[in-house]
Amino acid sequence: MLGKNPVRKREPGDGTRLQVTEIFHSLQGEGPYAGRPALFIRLTGCNLRCWWCDTQWNDETDPYLPIEDIARTARDLAPATTALAVITGGEPVRQALHGLLPALHGHGFRAQIETAGTLWQDCLAAPYVDIVVSPKTPRIHPEIHDRARAFKYVTRVGDIGADGLPARATQAAGGKAAVARPRPGAPVYLSPCDEFDEARNRANRRAVAETALAHGYTAGVQLHKVFDLP
Numbered sequence: 094m095l096g097k098n099p100v101r102k103r104e105p106g107d108g109t110r111l112q113v114t115e116i117f118h119s120l121q122g123e124g125p126y127a128g129r130p131a132l133f134i135r136l137t138g139c140n141l142r143c144w145w146c147d148t149q150w151n152d153e154t155d156p157y158l159p160i161e162d163i164a165r166t167a168r169d170l171a172p173a174t175t176a177l178a179v180i181t182g183g184e185p186v187r188q189a190l191h192g193l194l195p196a197l198h199g200h201g202f203r204a205q206i207e208t209a210g211t212l213w214q215d216c217l218a219a220p221y222v223d224i225v226v227s228p229k230t231p232r233i234h235p236e237i238h239d240r241a242r243a244f245k246y247v248t249r250v251g252d253i254g255a256d257g258l259p260a261r262a263t264q265a266a267g268g269k270a271a272v273a274r275p276r277p278g279a280p281v282y283l284s285p286c287d288e289f290d291e292a293r294n295r296a297n298r299r300a301v302a303e304t305a306l307a308h309g310y311t312a313g314v315q316l317h318k319v320f321d322l323p
């Protein structure tokens with residue numbers, strides 16, 4: 094897709110049905126839960142359009158599913174030993190999550206929200222929810238900034254600022270506005286940008302390692318790709 098997704102506005106909704114692209118069981122590839130078995134719920138649509146975005150979804154045909162069906166499917170797909178549900182997208186906070194999060198909790202899951210951080214809902218403050226933010230814009234919502242368990246950044250050669258974090262905008266190739274910086278003291282995770290070019294990818298991995306060593310961040314790779322998992 095690479096930056097061709099339709100920009101979708103926030104859908105307030107009543108929280109009883111959500112548009113879902115896919116639900117699957119895999120290993121968490123990045124961030125504080127990297128390597129841990131997780132149930133993934135990919136919600137449809139994003140309010141941003143990053144020029145290098147490779148997320149796949151189909152706005153036309155993705156179904157709106159009742160939240161209890163989503164939670165039950167999640168539990169059926171994942172063995173009882175999987176206690177983590179990752180809500181991702183797209184931008185998952187675009188749709189109303191106040192029904193889904195307690196439903197997942199009722200089925201034995203802790204939820205991790207993977208967000209770009211521009212949107213907020215009060216249900217994200219629940220004690221069984223972790224927020225992992227990967228900023229794509231110069232500003233993120235103050236509640237996300239204050240509450241995120243971890244900040245994640247995609248590293249790409251040619252786009253690294255003096256602090257080791259992305260120096261350019263993500264919404265247009267070459268734009269100058271840097272993405273939002275982490276909360277002081279919060280854990281920061283780096284992963285290499287996948288540019289579908291092995292030479293570029295190798296350089297990006299090297300940049301992740303060097304940047305982590307220089308600045309004290311945590312280096313990672315997209316583990317699910319290493320293991321050929323979805």
Ligand code: SF4
Pocket residue numbers: 098139140141142143146147148182183184209229
């Ligand atoms: S915020 Fe994430 S899902 Fe949305 S366009 Fe950017 S990379 Fe893609």
